[in-house]
Amino acid sequence: MREAAANPWARLGAVAVAFAVLPFLMPGGSLELNPVQWHRWPLHAGFIDLATTVLVFALFALGFNLLFGHTGELSFGHAMFFALGAYATALYTKGFDVMLWGLHLQHDAGTNALVALVLAVGIAALWGFGLARLIVPRSSGIYYSMITMAFAQVIYFITFHWSDLTGGEDGIQAISRPSLPGLPADWLADPSGTHFFIFAAAVTFVAVVAYSWILYSPFGTVLHAIRENKQRSRFIGYDVDKFRVNAFVISTIFPAVGGWLWVYFQQSINPDAGSIDYSGRVVMMSLLGGIGSFVGPMLGSFVYWDLQNSVSQVTKYWPAAIGAVFVLFVLIAPSGIVGAFDDLRRYGAAEALRRWVSPRERLKTDLSEELPESGPH
């Protein structure tokens, strides 16, 4: 009678295995469509770095999807939290010395990665909290998306125009990677990128565990209730707006951690990190992978970067190719890759194929899922 909850340990184990094999699933320096390239041992820097990119954006997409997939609210400005986390880390690491309205703001360069993380997450979450308190009681639906986008533009233009602090369009360069306790000082700077990938995988995995904990807690189930029916949730006694604010704040933390990793990984940052393009990319990744599913956004990040990397080697019009794949998924399997696999498992190949091709068929199979007769009342 209870919903059969998949074993969380099995799910996390699968994620760990996926992270471990991730570098072997990236197309390398040439266009070889064979996805598993065992012959590329030892690891090639090109795809190890791509794998790290996938992880950073997986983090970003996870946070976004908590809001979009699980709470049903589309933020079209989540890149602002990625940028806030990134710039907080960059500025802490590099230091700054600026005047703001007669105030002298100054900070000497810092080296502690943990302090940077606390700053990145703290600033993003604080900004997110203030924003959510402002937006949540006043808007939902399309207005919610538009307001989040507008605020993201505010962050974007600050990073773009406040050159004294942010370096403007050029951003901040030559950010050194931190040293980790118990490891050689230059361990993360390993030129093959392997060490940084291991670091990123560990961080991402910890975040995934936290995410899983939150999602499968009673709090997570209430988010689903809110997604399905806000009014009913209120009338059975949930303080819906408070849940929406909390979900928003949590959803800012994961992109902030992503931004923190991204700065150390790229060793530079520019305003693109907070652009509409980045906000849109994460929407695309979530839809590609499957919104509302646990692994969907991570899978989406993988497919997006894998596609981008392979297609961009044959044509400079690679964004069109990604757009085409995106459109294909929205039309054929709106629930993304994860949803398509669900269809295969539930209906078998022939039936699933019919569902993908024909929306009418989709409706028919949905309606025919009948319930057992309810007993006498």
Add this chain to the structure above:
Amino acid sequence: MKPVVDKSVGYAFKTEALTRAFSGFRAVNEVSVEIPRGGVRTIIGPNGAGKTTFFNLLSGLFPPTSGRIFFGGIDVTKLDPYQRARLGIARSFQITNIFAKLSVYENVRLAVQAVHDGAANFFLPARRMGDLDTKTEAILADIGLTAVASGRAENLSHGDQRRLEIGLVLARDPDVLLLDEPLAGMSPAETHATVELIQRISPGRTIMLVEHDMDVVMSISTTITVMQTGQVLAVGTPEEIRGNEAVQRAYLGGLA
């Protein structure tokens, strides 16, 4: 600070000059009534009389234009629906309002969990909330949906969906249940089962009904309040209402 409902107060709801206007039109117009505690209190009236608006005001869907609402000695006029739900006011809607995409079981479990989890605490594990499953299964048995609990709520028959909604509002063990046309669109068998359910859950609570099925209204109501054009026309027992000439003219049209 949670206000305490005073159960010694003789009324469930009391309204003072309660008014709700929609762009000038007064759907509920200066209604001052006391709904006594306990029993089945039915509101009838022609379409557009303001019955559902009155329910919406009592449950907090929207605030009144003017006037006040008291519940068990507390002024609830400005409280949000979730706050009213926590005080023990529960309602079902005219158009079935459930979590359509979730399973029947999950629907009820969410309502049971709402009793515990007010604080939006995302670190609270489920096991600290007491035995949610036992209570969920008890409610499912009560509303007769145990056999279909694993199916999606949207796939239930209309009557079963209506009953599921009653199950959702029962989870909190509310003092007052506002049921807006719970029998609308039901087959005779479903009507019978639902009336039986309402009678079964009524002891110890106040049930407020908006209903058009006159046979049911006359047989299960303790008192009937007749509304017309946003105002209360008459209050009385079914016999008194049946014999009330003003009511006959305005609404029953000689039916009774």
